[in-house]
Amino acid sequence: MSLTLQDVADAAGVSVSVASRSLNGRAREYRISEATEKTVKKAAAKLGFRPSQVARSLRLKRSGLVGVVVPDLSNPFFASIAREVTLTAEHEGYSVIVADSRETTANEEQLIEQLLARQIEALVVCPVGRRHEHLSAIDGTGLPVVLVDRGFAKSKLVQVTSDHRCGAQRATELLLDHGHRSIGVLQGLPGTLPNDQRIEGLREGLAKHDIQLDSAMIAGDSFSEHSGYESAKRLLSLHPNITAFFAFSTPNALGALRLISEMGLRVPKDLSIVTFDDIPFADFMSVPLTTIAQDVPALGRTAAELITQQLRSGKRPRIKKHSMKVHLVSRDSIGEAKR
Template sequence: MSVTLKQVADAAGVSVSVASRSLNGRAREYRISETTEKSVKTTAAKLGFQPSQVARSLRLKRSGLVGVVVPDLSNPFFASIAREVTLAAEQDGYSVIVVDTRETTANEEKLVGQLLARQIEALVVCPVGQTQDHLSAIHDSGLPVVLVDRGFPDSKLTQVTSNHRAGAQQATELLLDHGHRLIGILQGLPGTLPNDERLAGLRAGLAQRNLDFDTTLLAGDNFSERSGYESTHALLRRHRGITALFAFSTPNALGALRATLELGRRVPEDLSLVTFDDIPFADFMSVPLTTVAQDVTALGRTAADLITQQLSGSKPPRLKNHCVQVHLINRNSIREVKR
């Protein structure tokens, strides 16, 4: 049987209200002596008393919960974002509930509704990225909402995103510097901000060298390993002369590696590969991948800071769009091509 507050009060020889105020850090407010406060806390510890979070929430009209929504927890990038937000939120005394939408807007809407039913106090969302209407409605209700990674152009929501365009342009220029001209693109989810911005960066890199963008070199429908695998097979059947692949996510790149292995193509000897995102074990892969690395720590902590500032009573942030810089890590997955 769990120990009740009344049992703690009886054992300490005080009233229930004195015991409650002593345990909730309100002893000075009600002129309870330090000796009494210490006695109550010592007694509670000896008895193994655990305060009811449900009762506390009802009393304070606060749940102490922050919802975190991601599209794919199996993707190391989103798992890292969720972890950073969780660590930062816990430092401020909040608990976090993480849900996985499995890359569908329908699931996103359903799971967000379930989080709201749990009386969350704030919402951090890495959205699927195809619509923001349901998230805008939550923002309009007064609940703090921060989007991470897949934001929306001209949105009124607070957003934390990476400089996708600059990173993709850097990666494209690196491939071009190594002599590659027939580059297959393994894109993510079309219509989402990261995908569209990375395509824009790719186009900009080609334009710098007066090269046209060939849409037949573009394949893929998601940021998943499956999409990368199927797209690689499709592109290499369509263009046998492809010398390099640019994967728009690490799962896309892992799918590409599986496909090239099946096709007997070695990376980088037969086919160069560069990717967006990064993974902790990238340096230990048989083929360390050259990648545009996002600052996951900065993305997660910035989002958490923006949420906790609002929860502390501060005004909503005036700056709506927060851009985190990326950096290119040149490993061993690109070879030189003779022009």
Template sequence: MKQSSRPTLKAIAKQLGISVTTVSRALNGKAEAYGISKKTEEAVLRAAKEMHFSPDPLARGLRLNRTLSIGLLIPDISNPYFAEIARNVEMAARREGYSVILCDSQESTQLEIESLALLRDRKVDGLVIAPVGQSAAHLEELQDGSLPLVVIDRHFPNLKLPYVVSDNYRGAMEATSHLIDRGHRTIACVQGLAGTSPNRERVRGYRTALKDHGIEPDDSLVAGSSFGQENGYVHAKLLLGKKKGITAILALSNLITLGVLRALSEEGLSVPGDISVICFDDQPYCAYLHAPMTTVDQDNERMGQIAVRLLFEQIQSRGRFSGEGIILPTRLIERASVRQITP
């Protein structure tokens, strides 16, 4: 039995008695620009729907001299925060008829360099990068505009690259102030990967809030070296062991928080009865913890959507994004992990 062939522009044109060019222009939303009547445009769209026509992505890519694919490079796909960003970028790209090639650098600058080379070899039309964020040397050449690019989540202020990030500074400042306003004075901070822009800005916001409330920041209350669970666990244990009187912990990522909670449990400390906790990154599970977690929510859905929009503006114009970058506000979500301390 002969397999039915895929509907083509030619088949639609033949059925309607019009040219292939007219069909193509109508399907690409250019009817008005080329003086095609509304009646003809509607007939083309109706016929395409009835014949289950869908554009051939390979043919479209060849016609546009593009691969219709973008690269997405993130530092840790196992982190729910970056998994959500990946999903949002993929959804936004799909709406534009693009596929996404995902690479995970595993928080390794060397693997990031190799992944960038791989994506360029694949001739992707553009890149969305959440860099490891500790070294910018390998990203400097991307400033020449030869490949459309948007940096998300972590960025380098000295590089002239378009970016979309959260307002980590104000998010941390608001979270710390929230704790102070509820009577907490000895607040520990379990940080993430040192040197990265989110970590640097969050620690800066934490320190600013303390100073604004007349509390001298104590460097011994800040500890940590990665955004993972083990880091949260190990450094919460160390902080609790060497510093007396800690009543609250600011955890700078959702995974750090999981490690912190395990450490507190092993020490026989309850949340918020003994220790109050606030974390960055609101994840679905945060509302279902034994003590529903107060969080600093980052709008990663908007981050992904805006990043893709900026990227496609570059792809369409074949030029660089001329803006200074976009900083998205965070939102403090109050739940039950912070208690009021009676003076």
């Protein structure tokens, strides 16, 4: 026979409600003495009783679950965000379910529906970033929703993003300071906030030196290694005078590095490269990458804190948009341009 809460109550000589409150950490709230609480816990341990989380969730109408959806778990950037959200949420007593949308909005919508069916209490999404109507609809039901990284400029959703424009300006100025004027741009997913703001920062950085951005020097359709490889290949075939690449993600940069190696070229002697994002093993690469690093721990923690604050208070954050600073990590992948 399976043990019940009644069995524990009988063994401890208390009522079922006292046994329940003692085991659920609510003894002080209901003025149950420490001695009684210890007696109940001792009886439960002796019997080998384990509370049913399912029964507790049904009773309290709470699951204790937070859903997290990211576009690509193989990308260290998104994996790190998911980890930070998980650590913070678990510290607050919540469990996390992580899902990978594989960079498609259709998958994102389907995964979110599955998470809602699991009775999640809140949702953290690194969205694909082209549409937000489905996310706004969920937010409208009262379920706490926080977006990370790829927000939406005209949305009222709570968003935690990085200062992409400033970072792109800094990367552009760094290349220009080294004499580079023919710069190939390996962009990510067009139409997304990080991609568009990085292009804007690039344009502004060039404009400070009276240089106009040439759209023909931009290629790419995703933040993936494959896109970086194919984009670099296309740009070098059309513009063999390119002296540097600005990659909008580390996977984009890795794709470009693979192509450069296949062509028998060297970084930074033949081609320089700077990228957005950083990876833990960047210092150990044959040519350590110079990067504009986002504060990934701050992105993940801030998102999780905004979620748990809403769950505790039942109130939406007053400030909807949160921007995290970026910083330059100088390494060895940028050299002087050949004049």
